[in-house]
Amino acid sequence: MAGALEPREGWVAEHCPMAATLDIVRNRSAFLILREAFYGATRFEEFAELTGLSEPVTAARLHELAGDGLLEREPYREPGQRTRQAYRLTEKGADLLPVLVALMQWGDRWQRDSRSRVEIRHRGCGAPVTAQLRCAHDHPVSGDELELAVRRGRRRTSP
Amino acid sequence: MAGALEPREGWVAEHCPMAATLDIVRNRSAFLILREAFYGATRFEEFAELTGLSEPVTAARLHELAGDGLLEREPYREPGQRTRQAYRLTEKGADLLPVLVALMQWGDRWQRDSRSRVEIRHRGCGAPVTAQLRCAHDHPVSGDELELAVRRGRRRTSP
DNA sequence: CGGCATCCTTAGGGATACTG
DNA sequence: CAGTATCCCTAAGGATGCCG
Numbered sequence A, B: 001m002a003g004a005l006e007p008r009e010g011w012v013a014e015h016c017p018m019a020a021t022l023d024i025v026r027n028r029s030a031f032l033i034l035r036e037a038f039y040g041a042t043r044f045e046e047f048a049e050l051t052g053l054s055e056p057v058t059a060a061r062l063h064e065l066a067g068d069g070l071l072e073r074e075p076y077r078e079p080g081q082r083t084r085q086a087y088r089l090t091e092k093g094a095d096l097l098p099v100l101v102a103l104m105q106w107g108d109r110w111q112r113d114s115r116s117r118v119e120i121r122h123r124g125c126g127a128p129v130t131a132q133l134r135c136a137h138d139h140p141v142s143g144d145e146l147e148l149a150v151r152r153g154r155r156r157t158s159p
Numbered sequence C: 001c002g003g004c005a006t007c008c009t010t011a012g013g014g015a016t017a018c019t020g
Numbered sequence D: 001c002a003g004t005a006t007c008c009c010t011a012a013g014g015a016t017g018c019c020g
Helices: A017-024 A028-039 A044-051 A055-067 A097-110 B017-024 B028-038 B044-051 B055-067 B097-110
Strands: A071-077 A083-089 A118-122 A129-135 A146-150 B071-077 B083-089 B118-122 B129-135 B146-150
Touching: A017 B028, A017 B097, A028 A044, A028 A055, A028 A083, A028 A097, A028 B017, A044 A055, A044 A083, A055 A071, A055 A083, A097 A129, A097 B017, A097 B097, A097 B129, A118 A129, A129 B097, B028 B044, B028 B055, B028 B083, B028 B097, B044 B055, B044 B083, B055 B071, B055 B083, B097 B129, B118 B129
Parallel strands: none
Antiparallel strands: A071 A083, A118 B146, A129 B129, A146 B118, B071 B083
């Protein structure tokens, strides 16, 4: 009962949306699977091949991501073959796109020797796409223009 | 020589900036440490307490993040105390902010029961800040407006 | 060929005790 | 208070082999 991954105490860690998100996509392989799903992969073999993950890990991740509602399975059948599953992003899964784009961006900037094989563009307009911080008034926000406001009412005190 | 973490083959995985980024912030604890650094923590005990991580893990992560240039150590000395280290975000570390904000956002939207204790606002303007996808022409870009362009020249074939 | 079961190695992380 | 050292358990993931 000792062991890992249960945060020790945690009114802080608990209910933190970032930590909660990392509980879903907790590992590198999940990100890689999602990346390929964004890039258009749908079949088991594509995921395994393009991510470089082993088949067992690929299978485990696909199931977990489907179970968490980020991917949905869609049975398909090629003539003369048995029924197989295609995996497609759900809205919930696709909503992680800003995270992935932001990760890629950071790598492009700071990790020498890493360069995405895919460029993301705005359809039609053709301009490259980046993840940016914006305020609700649409101002671009840089790191030093941030203000942190601690929320009051530590939940269940909403009078 | 078997074992983990060396991607099996990987012209795909290799040089992917997202994977490269995840090689730096590969684990949950690294994200948690960075979160607290963004929230203003600088001292060892703050990190350990606010993240809920054990001291050994906190120490390991702080060292790794400093070694990777995301945090810098700054010796300080309180009167009558020995010299201690403060840990502050570097520009490289602060540049991960969009990733963290995007993760938080996703959790806020999709993970019921998770709600950040801190709201991020634009200083002065006061409006809440979100991570968004924008193209270079400043159009907001939604998931279905994306176009993927495979880069030509698989490195070292630039002519 | 797609997919799972088994096995083994390594990395992540808590508990506890200890040091300066 | 600011960490280290040790110990032990769990999660991640590759290799291999099996099965429909």
